[in-house]
Amino acid sequence: DAKTTQPTSMDCAEGRAANLPCNHSTISGNEYVYWYRQIHSQGPQYIIHGLKNNETNEMASLIITEDRKSSTLILPHATLRDTAVYYCMRESHSGNTGKLIFGQGTTLQVKP
Amino acid sequence: NAGVTQTPKFRVLKTGQSMTLLCAQDMNHEYMYWYRQDPGMGLRLIHYSVGEGTTAKGEVPDGYNVSRLKKQNFLLGLESAAPSQTSVYFCASSPWTSGRETQYFGPGTRLLVL
Numbered sequence: 001d002a003k004t005t006q007p008t009s010m011d012c013a014e015g016r017a018a019n020l021p022c023n024h025s026t027i028s029g030n031e032y033v034y035w036y037r038q039i040h041s042q043g044p045q046y047i048i049h050g051l052k053n054n055e056t057n058e059m060a061s062l063i064i065t066e067d068r069k070s071s072t073l074i075l076p077h078a079t080l081r082d083t084a085v086y087y088c089m090r091e092s093h094s095g096n097t098g099k100l101i102f103g104q105g106t107t108l109q110v111k112p
Numbered sequence: 113n114a115g116v117t118q119t120p121k122f123r124v125l126k127t128g129q130s131m132t133l134l135c136a137q138d139m140n141h142e143y144m145y146w147y148r149q150d151p152g153m154g155l156r157l158i159h160y161s162v163g164e165g166t167t168a169k170g171e172v173p174d175g176y177n178v179s180r181l182k183k184q185n186f187l188l189g190l191e192s193a194a195p196s197q198t199s200v201y202f203c204a205s206s207p208w209t210s211g212r213e214t215q216y217f218g219p220g221t222r223l224l225v226l
Contacts, residue, residue, distance in 0.1 A: 034214075043116075043202050043217030044155065087154060099145075099170070100215060102154035 003027075004088045009107040012082075018075040020106050022088030025069040032091045033064060034100060035073050037084040044087065044102075047073065078110045114138055116218035118203050124224045125193045133188040133221050135203030143206045144186040145170075145215065146178060148199040155202060161186055193225045 005023040012018040024033060035047040048055055048062045050071070055062040061074040075082055085105040119134040135144065142163050147155040147170075157170030159178040167178045175197060177189045186205075190197060200222050204215040 036215075041220070043204070043219055044215075045217070046214040049214070099157060099160065101171075102147075102156070104154055 003090055003101065004103055006086075006088050006103065006106045008104065009109070011109050011111055012075075012078045014080060014110055014112050015077055018073075018078040018082065018108055018110070020073040020075075020086050020088075020108065021070065022073070023070045024088070024090055027068055027090055029068075033062070033068075033071050034089045034091060035060070035062065036087045036089070036100075036102075037082075038087070038105070039081075039084040047086075078108075080110050080112065082108065083110045084108060116203055116205055116216050118201075118218040118221050120221060121219070122222045122224075124226065125190075126226055127194060129193050130189070130191050131193065131223075132190075133201055133203075133223075135186045135188070135205075135218060137184055137186075137205040137216070139205060139207070139216065140183070141205035141207050141216070142183075143215075144180065145204040145206075146176070146186065146188045147202045147204065148172065148197075149202060149220075150199050158188065158201075193223075195225045197223065198225045199223060 032049050032051050034049040036044040038044045048060050050062045064071045085107050087105040089100050116137045145160040146158040149155045156172050158176050161167045161180040164183040179187045200220045202220050203218045206215045
């Protein structure tokens with residue numbers, strides 16, 4: 001049970017912002033939201049994570065709604081190399097193991 | 113600093129054969145994980161370790177064993193390989209804090225069981 005819901009696939013034009021939504025309506029108060037991506041055949045790569053406040057780093061921005069039931073990952077200027085599967089996850093808060101539960105993710109296709 | 117490395121990169125086994133996949137990290141991380149990924153699917157956790165000498169079961173542990181004799185190494189064993197274990201195996205590590213740190217993944221091991 002991934003406990004998050006994402007669209008199966010999305011397209012984005014190169015140079016435009018890519019906005020990837022994620023629903024996590026049952027998230028508990030101390031669970032973080034994590035985003036990873038997996039470029040074809042490679043190991044997953046960490047992008048960003050957050051708890052309540054919006055977060056930004058060199059790769060992306062994370063917008064979390066005030067009720068924390070959903071979030072959006074924003075890639076401000078998508079490039080062809082951003083084509084990947086994007087996973088939104090909640091930290092499995094079980095015994096402090098930091099386990100991540102991967103779902104199916106969103107396949108983002110960036111088109112020229 | 114090589115990060116997380118996995119050996120071998122690719123292997124073909126016959127049903128019933130055994131093998132060990134090696135994961136090594138040079139970041140002094142406490143936590144290590146083994147995942148498998150089947151075609152078109154997300155990753156599923158097989159086993160994990162929160163420190164040297166400790167291991168625990170993940171979502172899909174059956175048919176696999178693990179050992180963490182050294183902090184930097186996490187071994188995944190298949191005692192009697194089955195075609196259902198054909199998959200791509202990823203190892204990951206993360207530092208110990210509250211468990212809410214990022215995981216660093218290796219490049220994967222592609223296993224084909226005939």
